Amino acid sequence: KNQVEQSPQSLIILEGKNCTLQCNYTVSPFSNLRWYKQDTGRGPVSLTIMTFSENTKSNGRYTATLDADTKQSSLHITASQLSDSASYICVVSRGSYIPTFGRGTSLIVHP
Amino acid sequence: DTGVSQNPRHKITKRGQNVTFRCDPISEHNRLYWYRQTLGQGPEFLTYFQNEAQLEKSRLLSDRFSAERPKGSFSTLEIQRTEQGDSAMYLCASSPEGDSNQPQHFGDGTRLSIL
Numbered sequence: 001k002n003q004v005e006q007s008p009q010s011l012i013i014l015e016g017k018n019c020t021l022q023c024n025y026t027v028s029p030f031s032n033l034r035w036y037k038q039d040t041g042r043g044p045v046s047l048t049i050m051t052f053s054e055n056t057k058s059n060g061r062y063t064a065t066l067d068a069d070t071k072q073s074s075l076h077i078t079a080s081q082l083s084d085s086a087s088y089i090c091v092v093s094r095g096s097y098i099p100t101f102g103r104g105t106s107l108i109v110h111p
Numbered sequence: 112d113t114g115v116s117q118n119p120r121h122k123i124t125k126r127g128q129n130v131t132f133r134c135d136p137i138s139e140h141n142r143l144y145w146y147r148q149t150l151g152q153g154p155e156f157l158t159y160f161q162n163e164a165q166l167e168k169s170r171l172l173s174d175r176f177s178a179e180r181p182k183g184s185f186s187t188l189e190i191q192r193t194e195q196g197d198s199a200m201y202l203c204a205s206s207p208e209g210d211s212n213q214p215q216h217f218g219d220g221t222r223l224s225i226l
Contacts, residue, residue, distance in 0.1 A: 049214055099156065
């Protein structure tokens with residue numbers, strides 16, 4: 001069964017700290033993996049996209065890694081800001097255009 | 112780039128009524144997707160259009176749901192005889208044709224509440 005599992009389900013950190021979110025998937029065949037940020041009441045916004053041959057991709061303070069052999073990805077957030085409080089969703093696509101979404105990790109950054 | 116626009120943003124209706132949502136994608140995007148998202152969950156795929164052709168439909172899309180994209184531009188999603196379980200956020204996304212690794216651009220959704 002094609003699944004995307006994210007951990008932790010929720011995370012609370014202090015402003016300025018770093019954090020890492022995890023994504024494990026069983027989706028096959030693999031086409032690409034995306035991380036999205038979703039603010040409350042808004043649509044998801046793309047942070048990074050990685051294909052099979054890429055192991056890391058950065059977007060400002062966000063760095064995503066991909067290990068296609070173990071089917072794991074992580075999203076590292078550096079020097080967190082209050083505006084980073086959101087849900088972070090891992091999305092894996094197969095050869096078709098239909099993606100499989102994880103349930104997301106809810107991140108709260110406290111001042 | 113004006114982004115993906117969805118209307119209305121909120122819809123409250125009584126069980127059994129029909130509702131229709133509209134999505135205006137980014138103008139040069141050929142691909143359009145509909146998703147449903149409930150609280151604490153990730154979006155679930157409903158259906159996908161390439162121009163005016165509906166190419167994929169999820170098993171989640173029961174007979175009460177119908178989507179159209181008549182001229183390959185905006186799209187509508189209609190739910191007939193709404194049920195309590197239809198309460199959710201309905202998201203629309205679009206992406207350009209060609210590279211399937213292009214990101215999908217999402218609208219801010221229509222939140223449906225069934226009384």
